[in-house]
Amino acid sequence: MPKYRLLTPGPVAVPERVREAMARTLLHHRAPEFLPVLEEVFSGLKQVFQTDRDVLLLASSGSGAMEAAVANVFSAGDRVVVVRGGKFGERWAELCEAYGVEAVCVDVEWGQAVDPAAVRAALDATPDARAVLVQASETSTGVLHPIRELAELVHEKPGRLIVVDGISGVGVHDLPMDAWGLDVVVSGSQKSWMLPPGLAFIALSEAAEQAVGESTGPRYYLDLRKELVSQRKNSTTFTPAVSLIVGLREALRLLLAEGIQNVFARHEAMAHIVRSGAEALGLELYAPTSPAFSCTSIHVPDGLDGKALVKRMRDVYGMTIADGQGKASGKMFRIGHMGDVDGFDMLSAIAGLEMVLADLGYPVKLGEGTRAATERLREMLSAGDR
Amino acid sequence: MPKYRLLTPGPVAVPERVREAMARTLLHHRAPEFLPVLEEVFSGLKQVFQTDRDVLLLASSGSGAMEAAVANVFSAGDRVVVVRGGKFGERWAELCEAYGVEAVCVDVEWGQAVDPAAVRAALDATPDARAVLVQASETSTGVLHPIRELAELVHEKPGRLIVVDGISGVGVHDLPMDAWGLDVVVSGSQKSWMLPPGLAFIALSEAAEQAVGESTGPRYYLDLRKELVSQRKNSTTFTPAVSLIVGLREALRLLLAEGIQNVFARHEAMAHIVRSGAEALGLELYAPTSPAFSCTSIHVPDGLDGKALVKRMRDVYGMTIADGQGKASGKMFRIGHMGDVDGFDMLSAIAGLEMVLADLGYPVKLGEGTRAATERLREMLSAGDR
Numbered sequence: 138m139p140k141y142r143l144l145t146p147g148p149v150a151v152p153e154r155v156r157e158a159m160a161r162t163l164l165h166h167r168a169p170e171f172l173p174v175l176e177e178v179f180s181g182l183k184q185v186f187q188t189d190r191d192v193l194l195l196a197s198s199g200s201g202a203m204e205a206a207v208a209n210v211f212s213a214g215d216r217v218v219v220v221r222g223g224k225f226g227e228r229w230a231e232l233c234e235a236y237g238v239e240a241v242c243v244d245v246e247w248g249q250a251v252d253p254a255a256v257r258a259a260l261d262a263t264p265d266a267r268a269v270l271v272q273a274s275e276t277s278t279g280v281l282h283p284i285r286e287l288a289e290l291v292h293e294k295p296g297r298l299i300v301v302d303g304i305s306g307v308g309v310h311d312l313p314m315d316a317w318g319l320d321v322v323v324s325g326s327q328k329s330w331m332l333p334p335g336l337a338f339i340a341l342s343e344a345a346e347q348a349v350g351e352s353t354g355p356r357y358y359l360d361l362r363k364e365l366v367s368q369r370k371n372s373t374t375f376t377p378a379v380s381l382i383v384g385l386r387e388a389l390r391l392l393l394a395e396g397i398q399n400v401f402a403r404h405e406a407m408a409h410i411v412r413s414g415a416e417a418l419g420l421e422l423y424a425p426t427s428p429a430f431s432c433t434s435i436h437v438p439d440g441l442d443g444k445a446l447v448k449r450m451r452d453v454y455g456m457t458i459a460d461g462q463g464k465a466s467g468k469m470f471r472i473g474h475m476g477d478v479d480g481f482d483m484l485s486a487i488a489g490l491e492m493v494l495a496d497l498g499y500p501v502k503l504g505e506g507t508r509a510a511t512e513r514l515r516e517m518l519s520a521g522d523r
Numbered sequence: 524m525p526k527y528r529l530l531t532p533g534p535v536a537v538p539e540r541v542r543e544a545m546a547r548t549l550l551h552h553r554a555p556e557f558l559p560v561l562e563e564v565f566s567g568l569k570q571v572f573q574t575d576r577d578v579l580l581l582a583s584s585g586s587g588a589m590e591a592a593v594a595n596v597f598s599a600g601d602r603v604v605v606v607r608g609g610k611f612g613e614r615w616a617e618l619c620e621a622y623g624v625e626a627v628c629v630d631v632e633w634g635q636a637v638d639p640a641a642v643r644a645a646l647d648a649t650p651d652a653r654a655v656l657v658q659a660s661e662t663s664t665g666v667l668h669p670i671r672e673l674a675e676l677v678h679e680k681p682g683r684l685i686v687v688d689g690i691s692g693v694g695v696h697d698l699p700m701d702a703w704g705l706d707v708v709v710s711g712s713q714k715s716w717m718l719p720p721g722l723a724f725i726a727l728s729e730a731a732e733q734a735v736g737e738s739t740g741p742r743y744y745l746d747l748r749k750e751l752v753s754q755r756k757n758s759t760t761f762t763p764a765v766s767l768i769v770g771l772r773e774a775l776r777l778l779l780a781e782g783i784q785n786v787f788a789r790h791e792a793m794a795h796i797v798r799s800g801a802e803a804l805g806l807e808l809y810a811p812t813s814p815a816f817s818c819t820s821i822h823v824p825d826g827l828d829g830k831a832l833v834k835r836m837r838d839v840y841g842m843t844i845a846d847g848q849g850k851a852s853g854k855m856f857r858i859g860h861m862g863d864v865d866g867f868d869m870l871s872a873i874a875g876l877e878m879v880l881a882d883l884g885y886p887v888k889l890g891e892g893t894r895a896a897t898e899r900l901r902e903m904l905s906a907g908d909r
Binding site: 138139140142153156157160162403406449453454455476477478479480481482484485487490491492495501504505507508509511512513514517518 | 524526527528539542544546669789792835839840841863864865866867868870875877878881882885889890891893894895897898900901903904905
């Protein structure tokens with residue numbers, strides 16, 4: 138009976154205006170009508186990435202952009218430091234392995250942010266490390282890593298690069314690429330960009346672009362050398378994901394009209410509503426000390442079946458939330474804050490969660506979570522207006 | 524910051540599938556492709572009206588269909604009994620006046636259902652009354668009138684007709700036209716039909732159709748004699764509202780897949796959630812004894828400004844609810860239950876209401892309304908599954 142509510146940390150609910158734009162008659166990607174679309178999209182992406190560098194489009198998932206980073210910036214035999222505190226940290230290491238890049242991993246307990254001192258130690262022990270690869274928001278654990286501190290640390294030695302997986306970070310957190318000196322930043326459409334999956338973004342600092350030219354790694358579809366040339370001519374090497382790009386134009390218009398600082402604040406507000414509701418229900422946050430605003434990760438209470446919880450949220454209450462990934466599967470669940478969701482959707486998520494917990498026999502006081510969420514939501518919506 | 528939520532008793536939120544259907548390339552209304560659309564729509568309308576009679580389409584608002592009823596069934600000088608317990612009861616009387624039909628009005632206190640005994644008295648005092656005109660759901664007050672009892676009473680005298688404004692009644696309440704012997708039933712697209720406004724429906728019993736042939740009233744655009752001929756040939760007299768009809772096909776598919784008894788139960792469930800939340804907040808229902816399931820009408824608490832309440836719901840919390848109409852304006856407000864809304868939307872409405880009441884200084888215990896709504900919602904969604 139309830140409506141379908143997509144509340145995972147990606148894919149996310151797509152705003153109606155964006156869906157309408159994508160449903161229009163398809164433009165040919167070489168038609169003159171498409172040129173202003175690309176132009177506007179390139180300009181808008183730079184504003185959200187907070188960079189004067191070019192942001193390249195790839196018709197791929199976010200992982201394609203991660204692969205593009207590894208394949209284009211490094212060469213076999215290079216050594217890098219990888220922050221590994223979740224499934225996507227593991228992905229950096231796996232990509233390095235696939236390209237013959239030696240990854241020195243800084244393993245971080247899931248749910249915790251990396252301690253910059255541990256990265257410093259790894260860099261000290263690896264004097265030839267060319268870069269540090271890290272997630273801004275580690276989607277699998279709901280953790281925000283200290284990107285600014287890591288960037289400063291990396292740049293203590295000239296020529297070292299910081300490569301940031303900003304897939305669920307850019308457009309969610311304030312991660313100014315140029316101001317913080319981030320060398321590679323990637324993102325993916327199905328997150329803060331409020332689009333379906335299928336479009337990825339990558340931006341390179343001057344130093345990273347130079348590395349792209351020097352890399353000997355094999356690459357074709359994800360060859361950024363070609364894309365740098367094509368996209369600077371307002372084109373793409375391969376057929377681009379036209380309808381997604383048309384949708385992106387619309388989504389960027391929405392984001393820029395909202396104002397990117399307000400966009401960051403919105404994600405933070407969604408996270409606070411869910412956290413206050415979860416805490417009022419006596420639940421334990423999975424990432425209590427450095428939570429990302431992309432999603433809130435919550436421990437499954439002892440004795441409950443996490444998969445049953447997620448399934449019941451979907452089957453009975455219409456809400457698609459995310460199970461934990463990898464070793465956290467069944468033990469943790471995640472509620473997303475990105476895309477076309479608002480505070481009342483977050484309140485509904487807490488209400489659904491209360492009901493599921495009660496259904497599963499957890500001693501929840503029905504109404505305590507929604508009360509806390511309602512209080513928080515009210516503060517946010519009407520604080521400046523009373 | 525919150526999303527736009529349309530929670531009035533019409534227009535209502537339109538489901539995505541319906542909006543998508545309406546956004547498709549327009550069909551010409553005489554093109555062969557449109558014939559199966561009309562056919563399917565006529566068949567679906569009959570199922571929701573619960574009639575074997577034809578349900579005619581009019582490109583008009585619901586009031587157009589009300590006018591068609593008066594203009595086609597009666598003639599100047601006829602006498603009818605009108606149940607007048609709200610703005611739409613008044614509209615029946617006004618339409619009669621416009622067509623020279625003498626309306627004997629049974630005035631009912633707003634918020635109350637008509638007492639069948641009062642209608643009996645009016646009919647006894649008006650032996651030549653040709654019909655009783657009434658609302659099923661009086662949208663302006665949120666009241667359900669006792670249609671079945673009134674129909675029995677009307678038909679105690681052969682030839683007398685019962686004319687039912689089912690604009691916010693059909694598809695909301697179980698009002699089986701044939702089984703209850705309703706002679707004229709009208710409805711409008713922007714209610715349970717989950718469409719934008721602009722399309723109206725009217726169905727006539729055999730007796731009513733005979734009256735249409737005998738009426739001497741002036742009519743052209745709303746001439747049902749022509750429409751009966753055209754639409755029985757799977758066409759329309761005038762250019763129909765093509766995109767709305769295409770949308771209607773999609774909406775009917777949704778409604779029939781849900782099952783019309785389930786559709787009625789859904790509206791009832793939405794109403795119960797809002798009522799339980801409002802009562803938990805200590806609010807007074809405007810229609811406590813015979814509430815319609817189209818909307819819940821609630822008294823503005825003493826000392827509060829009802830227009831400010833409705834405005835703040837919209838401006839601060841993103842929810843468009845309805846002020847009272849006519850003499851109830853500013854003193855009552857209405858939360859709609861029709862269209863693409865679900866229990867979590869109703870919960871959100873209660874949360875928004877709590878917040879507005881608190882903002883306006885009403886001594887509300889934040890969280891009591893959402894607790895009650897959550898409890899009710901949980902009962903509904905998971906009762907059969909625990």
